[in-house]
Amino acid sequence: MIAETSAEAVGHGAISRPRTARRLRPGSAWGIACFGVDVCMLLLAVIATTLSGWLSGARMPTIAWATVFAGVVLGLYASRGLYRRRLRMHVLDDAGQILAATMFAATAILSVRVVLGDTGPVALDSLRLAALAGACVAVGRVALYRSLQRARSEGEALLPTLIVGAGRVGCIVARRLLSAPQLGFQPVAFLDKEPLVDTGRQLGIPVVGASWDLDEVITRYGIEQVIVTFSTAPDEVLLRLVRRCEELDIQVSVVPRLYERVPETYSIDHVGGIALASSRRADPGAWRFRIKYAIDPILAGVALLFFFPILVAISLAVLVTMGRPIFFRQTRVGRDGRPFEMFKFRSMSPQVGEHALRLHTVSGEVLGPGGVEGEDRRTRVGACLRRFSLDELPQLINVLKGEMSLIGPRPERPQYVSEFGQTVYRYDDRHRVRAGITGWAQVHGLRGRTSLADRAEWDNFYIENFSLGRDLKIALLTVGAVLGSFRSVEHRREELT
Numbered sequence: 001m002i003a004e005t006s007a008e009a010v011g012h013g014a015i016s017r018p019r020t021a022r023r024l025r026p027g028s029a030w031g032i033a034c035f036g037v038d039v040c041m042l043l044l045a046v047i048a049t050t051l052s053g054w055l056s057g058a059r060m061p062t063i064a065w066a067t068v069f070a071g072v073v074l075g076l077y078a079s080r081g082l083y084r085r086r087l088r089m090h091v092l093d094d095a096g097q098i099l100a101a102t103m104f105a106a107t108a109i110l111s112v113r114v115v116l117g118d119t120g121p122v123a124l125d126s127l128r129l130a131a132l133a134g135a136c137v138a139v140g141r142v143a144l145y146r147s148l149q150r151a152r153s154e155g156e157a158l159l160p161t162l163i164v165g166a167g168r169v170g171c172i173v174a175r176r177l178l179s180a181p182q183l184g185f186q187p188v189a190f191l192d193k194e195p196l197v198d199t200g201r202q203l204g205i206p207v208v209g210a211s212w213d214l215d216e217v218i219t220r221y222g223i224e225q226v227i228v229t230f231s232t233a234p235d236e237v238l239l240r241l242v243r244r245c246e247e248l249d250i251q252v253s254v255v256p257r258l259y260e261r262v263p264e265t266y267s268i269d270h271v272g273g274i275a276l277a278s279s280r281r282a283d284p285g286a287w288r289f290r291i292k293y294a295i296d297p298i299l300a301g302v303a304l305l306f307f308f309p310i311l312v313a314i315s316l317a318v319l320v321t322m323g324r325p326i327f328f329r330q331t332r333v334g335r336d337g338r339p340f341e342m343f344k345f346r347s348m349s350p351q352v353g354e355h356a357l358r359l360h361t362v363s364g365e366v367l368g369p370g371g372v373e374g375e376d377r378r379t380r381v382g383a384c385l386r387r388f389s390l391d392e393l394p395q396l397i398n399v400l401k402g403e404m405s406l407i408g409p410r411p412e413r414p415q416y417v418s419e420f421g422q423t424v425y426r427y428d429d430r431h432r433v434r435a436g437i438t439g440w441a442q443v444h445g446l447r448g449r450t451s452l453a454d455r456a457e458w459d460n461f462y463i464e465n466f467s468l469g470r471d472l473k474i475a476l477l478t479v480g481a482v483l484g485s486f487r488s489v490e491h492r493r494e495e496l497t
Contacts, residue, residue, distance in 0.1 A: 031083035033144065038077060041140035042070040045133040066129065069109045073133065076101035087183045089145045091138055092473045098141075099134055106130030149182040158186035159224040159251075162217060164241065165231035166195035166207050169255060173229055174203055188221045194232045211237050214244055228254045260426070264465045282464040284335075284432045292468065293434065296406050300399035307393060314390060318346050321381045327394055332411035335434045339414055340403040343394035347382025388482055395437045407471045408436025409459040410447070424452045430459045433466075440470070443477040 046066040077083065080097045110126045151157045158181060163170050174187040190199050193210035200206055208217050211233055217223065226245050228238060245252045256262050266279040283289075304311070318326045325346065332342040378386065385391040398404040404411070409430040412420065420427045440462035441447070441455045462470070 030085040034083050034141070035074070037140040037144050038074060038082075038137055039070075041136040042073060042133055045129065045136040046070065048136075049129045049132055065109060065113065069105055069126075069129065069133075072105040072108060073102055073137075076105055087185075089148065091142045091145060092476060094141060095138060096469065098137055102130050102134040102137070148184075152182045152184050155181065157184065159184055160188045160222050161185040161225040161227060162189050162191055162221065162223045163187055163205075163227050163229060164191045164211075164233075164238070165229035166190040166192035166197055166199050167230050168197065169259075170229040170231075171197050171199060171202060173227060173255065174199070174205060178203065185225055185227075188223070189217060191217060192231055192233075196232075211241050214241055215248075218248060218250065223250060226250055226252045228252065230255065230257075260460075263461075279464075282432070282466070284463070288466060288468065289433065292407075292466075292471065293402070293405065297400050297402065299406060300396045304396050304400075307396075310390070311393060314345055314385065314393070317381045321379050322346050322349065328391075331414060332435065333414055333417045333431065334403055334411055335431060337417075337428075337431050340398065340411075342404070342411060343397050345382075345385055345391040345394060347379065347385050347391050348377040349379060350377075392437055399437070403434070405434040405436045407439060407474050408434050409439050409455075409462070410442060411435035420452055424456055426460055427452065427456045430456060430463070433463055438474060438478045440474055443474050443481060 046063075046069075050063070050066070077098070080101055082094060082097055082101075086093075106126045106129065113126075148157065161177065163174055170190060170192070174190075177183060177185045177187050187203075187205055190205060190207040191209060191211065191214065192207055195207045208221075226241075228242065231238065242252050242254070261279050262277065263279050263282075266277055269276045269278070315326050328344045328346045328348075329341050330344070331339050334340050382391070395404055399406055417427075439459060441458035444458060446455045446458060
């Protein structure tokens with residue numbers, strides 16, 4: 001391969017290094033892996049459908065039609081971005097796209113076959129093939145995602161990442177990536193002429209130079225991903241840096257200014273070459289939230305009937321071990337700052353004296369008061385209820401009363417709310433909607449003594465990007481987390497025996 005050199009410097013005194021052959025880009029490798037899995041699973045679906053039809057004597061699609069169907073499905077997957085590399089990989093994020101693309105392909109093939117005069121039970125066999133194909137692809141994706149996430153969690157397949165901008169936002173990005181290796185990025189260095197934060201002391205990541213050191217840093221650390229956050233460098237310097245990364249075939253991500261106001265749904269217009277981004281304002285009174293609040297009590301009533309035997313068993317266990325009352329009632333703050341009385345199963349013995357309000361901090365981050373405060377007064381039954389979140393089930397009564405929602409930000413006590421509202425950025429914005437039994441922050445591990453700033457950020461993201469589909473995803477993730485708790489307990493028992 002003939003070496004090429006870049007004639008443009010990134011900044012004053014920049015180094016121009018030759019472009020050499022690089023290995024396959026991570027995004028391309030990921031797309032090829034997904035495509036290969038999808039092809040294999042679609043082939044399996046075609047074979048299984050044909051074989052089952054042959055054994056049952058039913059009329060199945062010919063190999064030619066099945067091949068056309070698979071090709072259309074793969075093309076639709078590609079058009080919907082299912083082969084692009086993303087930070088978070090979860091089959092729940094792709095399930096809707098997979099189902100829609102598969103059913104659309106089946107409908108299109110069915111229409112063509114009818115137009116061409118293909119008689120017989122084509123609708124039934126096309127639907128059967130589409131359903132099996134979608135299920136097979138979903139199973140294949142689950143296996144692929146979990147294998148990659150496991151490898152990343154063990155420190156493999158991580159991309160050495162350079163963060164431009166050693167300030168507050170740059171440190172937040174680095175800290176999030178370090179705490180979530182499953183995202184696939186390993187921050188190894190900062191690039192900033194005038195760092196605002198001692199990143200070496202806080203995170204153990206060095207600041208290795210300024211923009212003109214880009215080429216040298218990429219070579220020294222084997223950088224494969226660059227994330228541009230906020231910096232004191234002029235915009236033209238950052239633009240040259242991004243252009244140089246593109247010349248070196250380095251993937252670049254940019255944290256936008258006013259990132260808090262960049263939701264998933266927004267429109268972009270242009271005035272000449274200037275982009276104008278318009279975000280959709282979160283309106284808690286919009287029809288989406290009205291539908292949500294109308295569905296909540298119905299689902300809560302169904303859940304109460306479904307869990308009735310469990311509720312009775314827990315009530316008896318609490319009554320026998322702790323006596324009356326069975327429920328623990330505590331004032332919490334809900335929508336628009338209105339207080340309400342939240343129900344939980346009792347899990348602790350009575351408290352002697354008052355427990356003083358104490359806020360815990362780690363590295364300047366205010367932590368939530370969750371967990372066990374003061375003396376551990378949990379009973380054996382109470383500890384079991386808390387481990388599996390069964391003590392939260394009576395909050396279905398709060399949902400029936402319209403005080404809470406099934407999904408939403410977790411409510412806090414009034415004395416903490418008044419304190420957090422003054423010390424935690426955008427904490428009070430969480431009260432725009434009803435509090436929830438579970439929420440977007442909780443299913444991402446932000447519960448107990450975790451950063452309140454992170455919780456507020458995730459909760460506000462949920463509000464500003466609300467959809468019924470996201471609520472369904474949170475519900476499924478919550479069920480998965482509870483089942484995971486049962487599996488972990490069973491695994492520990494097996495180890496002990």
